Amino acid sequence: DVKVTQSSRYLVKRTGEKVFLECVQDMDHENMFWYRQDPGLGLRLIYFSYDVKMKEKGDIPEGYSVSREKKERFSLILESASTNQTSMYLCASSFAGRAPREQFFGPGTRLTVL
């Protein structure tokens, strides 16, 4: 079974703190994704990566950055957390290429910024 794990299920941080969210997958997937999920808005893509050290902006990259130093690990960084970044963050991974590939999701990290 594909396994996507995230470093924390729940996280509480203060405004202005630097926040790291970690995601690890064990299926040798090329692609990895970070989404945030908010009620009524579905899932929105923040950033994705299709190879080590490669990244592309998604639909809402402002206030976030990412790092992918190893194929299995994809980190989301909030340089200076703000209250409007309180949300559920979901990581996903998939194989690359044109062939349709399902994305497999991690359990999510619920981040609260006070």
Added chain:
Amino acid sequence: ELKVEQNPLFLSMQEGKNYTIYCNYSTTSDRLYWYRQDPGKSLESLFVLLSNGAVKQEGRLMASLDTKARLSTLHITAAVHDLSATYFCAVDMARETSGSRLTFGEGTQLTVNP
């Protein structure tokens, strides 16, 4: 910009009844996914629809895709309580270099009452 709209957003139904969830999208695509999310859990892949006219069935759920109408449906037959969850459709705007990139609908929160 691709828009994906689901309706209804909230659905309360009785056990044993049938109903359909609709997913409309604004840009040509021949790849669409349905996911299920239980409260507090991550997203689980239900169906992958890869071409016009595709139909997939699993238990009491059946999904179809009409790429000309830019419409997918998720039909529920003889609902049972275990189907209570939030259902998301996601449209795949796959790219040559990096593979799939999904845009999600807002989600339909389904509650099946005894």
